[in-house]
Amino acid sequence: MPFCHNILNMSCVKSTWSNDVRASLYSLMVLVILTTLVGNLIVIISISHFKQLHTPTNWLIHSMATVDFLLGCLVMPYSMVRCVEHCWYFGEFFCKIHTSTDIMLSSASIFHLSFISIDRYYAVCDPLRYKARINILVIFVMIFISWSVPAVFAFGMIFLELNFKGVEEMYYKHVHCMGGCSVFFSKISGVLAFMISFYIPGSIMLCVYYRIYFIANGQARSINGMNQNFQIGLEEKHGILRSKERKAAKTLGIVMGVFLVCWCPFFLCTLMDPFLDYTIPPTLNDALIWCGYLNSTFNPMVYAFFYPWFRKALKMILFGKIFQKDSSICKLVLESNS
Template structure:
């Protein structure tokens, strides 16, 4: 703080112009009331000026989001890992996504919370790069999992006879490997090689970079690349697959209704369960697509537009949209698990402590034919 006081005094004395003297007084008073992340104010980021009540409210809200994300995804992980009846290819993909979302809530969100509330980064520049890379990697990996789950559901609903042949355990593991490796290479490569600021170095170091901060910055090229890789391509896959499933399911229902009455009666019982599963899969996937677009679309649109708007989007708005995107990981276990009866039964067993009983892993959570 000594350096801060000396710098202010020198600026005060150096101003001899009486017309600028009054303006300098106002500036000096305002600067005196500011808090900085570093003691050298001309290179430091400015701390948030929120009151303690506002900070406490923000911390409470973010802690609720973090805890909900951790608990919800941890229950999904435990359920699928423990109960043998849930050991299916689709559920391994869901479990992998739950692991991604759990790690996002465990490794990324707490540090993002401090940065968002305080507007300062207290954990060093190297860890800033690690945190930013991990943030981009896990957020993108979660979105990749969503797109692969939509593909899995497409084959289950639209080509059920060949589903097991096409979507084997090996295929699921390949999907999981791609969902982890591609975002990891993209995120860590971009941040540690500083490809995200390539072409906009002067703007970044002159107007954006400051000591004690850890903001995510993209140039025009890297912003478009991040938008395409992490949002547009997987999002388009999800949207197209959902539309395809919806129209196929609708066509199948119409075909059954228009068939011969005797044949219809004969097929009714046979197709009842299949139709119910199709409707549930279509409805669930529709909710997934809607939640995904609502949570992530605002952030990625701002990310790709900000460089073309000369970085005029306020950092506070960007932080808010990041947390809005995090909510997708909070809602994922609710959408994919809470909508299914087997999850509610698994949750009851876990909460009552029956999971520690002998042979609890063989508990029947649903009828095999249902």
């Protein structure tokens, strides 16, 4: 058996996959990484460059794209080598840095999704008071919380070794090996990670989506039940609003579906593994982590590709038109559709 370290009785076992399997895995993961980087970088450039896109909501999306870009840049490449080779070649201290950064950025991305759903709730369900409630200061508070809470949680847990507190003996006897870098949680830390990084923000997203869908349907029934004479005028007046409601409901529905499909399996395994005496295979855990990473790959597609401004910004970036004079003040889309 090949080993990761020269001290054989303490070393992790290296991957025994054939070269063809490794090449396929590397190719697939590199494709995911490049797609994540390119997609999120386009969102970052678009919102940064075009002044029309300098809105509170878009700064929140810009911050999320930055998180997802950093995840693809700083975390995924090292996770790729670890998953394919089953070995960690970058030292024990960098393992802690990588694990902390991984947990922080993955959680921060989920936090941003939760805050964006709250922003969309006020935009759709309380549009008259939206600008008063969700101003640039509120957005910066959301961004600060989305970065700071995951950072404190992730780096505090890993560097203070709180993730296996109470089960240290079992961890060092049966789990820890030289040349490895796996994320390990005790029962308490596993439940805590599940609650902070997944359950609480996910529950907020689910409740907000249901509320938007419920209100949008209620408003549609209310308009349809009115007198025909008033209905024509109301449809003219509220046509744009109802269009935005449908777009927000559809987008949030897709966001919720993608989020649950990508992250739910990993966090459920993280929660259950300590209660199953750590019987879940490491290979399955690695596969579920990459399934979670795909959420950062899909985020720019779901949030940006659904909007007309993104498609026009993408064309201008690809054709180099953003380098032209006054391109930053170009009107990407009508104000009512922005």
